[in-house]
Amino acid sequence: MTIPLLLSLRVAALSALLAAIGGITLASLLAHKQGLFWHLIDGIINLPLVLPPTVLGYYLLITLSQRSPLGSWLGSLGIHLTFTWGGAVVAASIVALPLVTQSARAAIESVPSELLDVARTLGRAPLAIFLTITLPLAWRGVLAGIVLAFARALGEFGATLMIAGNIPGQTQTLPIAIYDAVQAGESARANQLSLLLTSAAIVLLVSIRMLTNRISRT
Amino acid sequence: MNLRLSYFSLMICIALILAACQPAPESPGLTVAAAASLNNAFNEIGSVFTAQTGIPVAFSYAATGTLAEQIRNGAPFDIFAAADTARIHELAMQGFITSESQVVFAYGEVSLVIDPERGLNIQSFSDLGHIPIDRFTIANPKIAPYGSAAQAILENARLWTQLEEQLIFGESVRQSLQYIESGEIPAGILPNSLLQNSMLTIIPIDDTRYEPVAHEAGILAASPNTSQAERFIQFLYSPQGQAILAQHGLTPISTP
Amino acid sequence: MKPHKLAVTINLMIENFHLQANFQAQDEIIAIFGPSGAGKSTTLRAIAGLITPQQGIIRLGQRTLFDAQKNINLPPQKRNLGYVPQNYALFPHLSIAENIAYGLLPHLRHARHQRTRELLELMQLADFAQRRPGELSGGQQQRVALARALAPNPAMLLMDEPLAALEESLRQKLRAELRTIPQRFNVPILLVTHNLSEANSLASQLVILDQGKMCQAGPKDEIMQRPTSPATARIVGMNNILPMRNLDIKTLQWGTYNLEVIPAPPTGQRNAAPLVGIRPEAIRLLKADSGQANTLPARILDDEDFGPEHRLSVRVPGQKPDLEIRISTPKLARLGLQPGDEAFIQIDPTSIHTFP
Incomplete structure (x- = not known):
């Protein structure tokens, strides 16, 4: 029971980290942007929220498989992403990415623009302004997005099953272990694992609520 | 409040990084892709095999066709135990399974x-x-x-x-x-x-x-554990292995 | 040392607002003045580099900050202008000292520390160095915003409605403080205000904007006394605009009354039926006819009390429009006049401005 939990924590943590890096970058690019091009980028980032996991899993499988150009190139570098825990990280990162991006974008857009205007007239470079003004002031929303991404990555199932399979100890994350236990008729194990995952999700959601409540109070 | 929040953020970040930096999961020994019908039999085979040889085995159960497609997409299994012979032959033809390792080890009704x-x-x-x-x-x-x-x-x-x-x-x-x-x-x-x-x-x-279902196994060409995989397959058609399969309602090959 | 000359010619469209501003100014304190919606803040932001006009040129001294035709558009970072927005926009998560140090090069630690200390002292903020902006009063916040903008030694200080966010009691004190800034820090100020008395008390040069259009720019007295159009006249408080007829070289005729004008309008500007503007404070209220030039009978229609002064509306029999008069409260009390009373007015012959 602890092996799928540890694996899930590791996959979710790495996914949340990757989604955080990508999501904060994208959010800072997208903030205050209008126009068809940016709407399109925004739409593509948000696709995992609406696409069925099977479609996402299928896309990942055909792009990362050893038979694809990208997959074979990665393979030549010694990186195998299909049916490895790395594949689970890729799937969970992509699914978690829009959650960080949306939350971080809202937080970044809520930073008053006069502060950024003043910082610009004071001669500081855009990246310095982002790191010293925008991010410190948007931090709560960004963090809430990362925690949400972690929770979502912890619960990722469909695309992960397709890209990483169900290999105990290697790709069998908590949700997949639950699926396996149900399929094998091991209801006691399924119950335990489900309870574990539900408790983790509740703890994470409560911490997000605490974070976002602070935002609205300040 | 700000201070408490930054501690909280810091803790989350440290936790994330620590969790992410754990060593990557290593293959526990043998990884066997097995037809879902073998779930109960192979769970027992696995624990007896590990007890005798010290080689840990992990099983990934799914429909034979699902596993065959995963193997084509590069899934890192050592052994494929199918509820089928056609798919094993096809994978062998495509070079995913070594042809000399193929063996029918049981029939199912x-x-x-x-x-x-x-x-x-x-x-x-x-x-x-x-x-x-x-x-x-x-x-x-x-x-x-x-x-x-x-x-x-x-x-x-x-x-x-x-x-x-x-x-x-x-x-x-x-x-x-x-x-x-x-x-x-x-x-x-x-x-x-x-x-x-x-x-x-x-x-x-x-x-x-109907025709009883033939269970055929083979070793993956990409497997880095070929000698251990061979021991597992030998165990499958050893008298002890056949007996366990029989206990689980499969028809051993020794008693056609 | 004479401040740099600011030359602005811009043409800018944002959403449905079209701004055309064109002025040159060179003084210690310049005020852009106009009613709300005139485009004052937009002009200031364009000079700061925070909005890019579609066409035009912005120059400060020898430096070209923006030239659409030559494709020059310095980013705000490179313009070396201090910017103080209306609500000061202090960084809420940084201490006062960190706010002031923000525009100073981070790698020159010693110089940065020194300059921050210096400004904390000069702005009487030393006791608050480690506080957050939220813990300070409005006046203190303004001093922090000023210190932050002044720290990198800007070529000009741009201030958007510097006193609007403050209580009335603080304004006078801070006006006096602001007036000393150009001398103390050797930096000219360009400020935006919608308050005429503020523009008057702070600036020596005015730029008048209305509805995105440039009205007039020049020395304060020139604009207050001799606006170039009736529209500008109304904006700067020259509220009596009267149609006249030319009688002779120094006499105008307002209906049945003759008014003497000193000095006579330049001959080039003479036309048969000019419009003239008279500031409300240039009309005296009298109880009896003093026999002086330009004394007319009038009836008081209305009296509005502004505390230290009153604004009266009076009607000269048979004439249109009614006139507005400003008179100090003690003076009005001495006269003992009130709405409905018959009285006299006397128009200062030197304060009758004929529009070109």
Whole structure:
């Protein structure tokens, strides 16, 4: 029971980290942007929220498989992403990415623009302004997005099953272990694992609520 | 408040990084892709094999067709134990499985399974056409060999067209069994290898109605553990291995 | 040292607002003045580099900050202008010292520390160095915003409505403080205000904007006394605009009354039926006819009390429009006049401005 939990924590943590890096970058690019091009980028980032996991899993499988150009190139570098825990990280990162991006974008857009205007007239470079003004002031929303991404990555199932399979100890994350236990008729194990995952999700959601409540109070 | 929040953020970041930096999961020994019908038998085979050899084994159970496709996409298994011979041969032709390692290690039979709590008055397979059943489950014939065996039985008995609208496909035989055990579906056709300790009503199906399902195994060409994989396959057709398979309702190869 | 000359010619469209501003100014304190919606803040932001005009040129001294035709558009970072927005926009998560140090090069630690200390002292903020902006009063916040903008030694200080966010009691004190900034820090100020008395008390040069259009720019007295159009006249408080007829070289005729004008309008500007503007404070209220030039009978229609002064509306019999008069409260009390009373007015011959 602890092996799928540890694996899930590791996959979710790495996914949340990757989604955080990508999501904060994208959010800072997208903030205050209008126009068809940016709407399109925004739409593509948000696709995992609406696409069925099977479609996402299928896309990942055909792009990362050893038979694809990208997959074979990665393979030549010694990186195998299909049916490895790395594949689970890729799937969970992509699914978690829009959650960080949306939350971080809202937080970044809520930073008053006069502060950024003043910082610009004071001669500081855009990246310095982002790191010293925008991010410190948007931090709560960004963090809430990362925690949400972690929770979502912890619960990722469909695309992960397709890209990483169900290999105990290697790709069998908590949700997949639950699926396996149900399929094998091991209801006691399924119950335990489900309870574990539900408790983790509740703890994470409560911490997000605490974070976002602070935002609205300040 | 700000201070508490930054501690909180810092803790989250440290936790994330620590969790992410754990060593990557290593292959625990052998990884065996096994047909879902072998779930119970292989769990026992695995623990006996590990106890004797010290080699840990992890099993990934799914429908034979699902596993074959995963292997084509580069899944890092050492052994593929299918409920089929055609797919193993195809994978060998494509170079995913070493041809010299292929071996049939058991045959499997199927039974008609009835949920006793539904009060269906079915005593034998031939009653199936006369008693109305609202739903009936078999594994998806496209990916599960036991599913296609069940389809062949129903077609030969001229029940396929009659039952077609009631059919619910499981993703594998394990899921079909779960449908019946959870009370969702009253009846189905399932492999005997999953039914040994079952509380369900089991009605044998005359083996003249179908070809028993051959279980064939092979070692993956990409496996880095070929010698250990060979030991596992040897164990499968050793007398001890065959005995365990037989206990779980499979037909050993030594007693054709 | 004479401040740099600011030369602005811009043409800018944002959403449905079209701004055309064109002025040159060179003084210690310049005010852009106009009613709300005139485009004052937009002009300031364009000079700061925070909005890019579609066309035009912005120059400060020898430096070209923006030239659409030559494709020059310095980013705000490179313009070396201090910017103080209306609500000061202090960084709420940084201490006062960190706010002031923000525009100073981070790698020159010693110089940065020194300059921050210096400004904390000069702005009497030393006791608050480690506080957050939220803990400070409005006046203190303004001093922090000023110190932050002044720290990198800007070529010009841009201030958007510097006193609007403050209580009335603080304004006078801070006006006096603001007036000393150009001398103390050797930096000219360009400020935006919608308050005429503020523009008057702070600036020596005015730029008048209205509805995105440039009205007039020049020395304060010139604009207050001799606006170039009736529209500008109304904006700067020259509220009596009267149609006249030319009688002779120094006499105008307002209906049946003759008014003497000193000095006579330049001959080039003479036309038969000019419009003239008279500031409300240039009309005296009298109880009896003093026999002086330009004394007319009038009836008081309305009296509005502004505390230290009153604004009266009076009607000269048979004439249109009614006139507005400003008179100090003690003076009005001495006269003892109130609405409905018959009285006299006398118009200062030197304060009758004929529009060109």
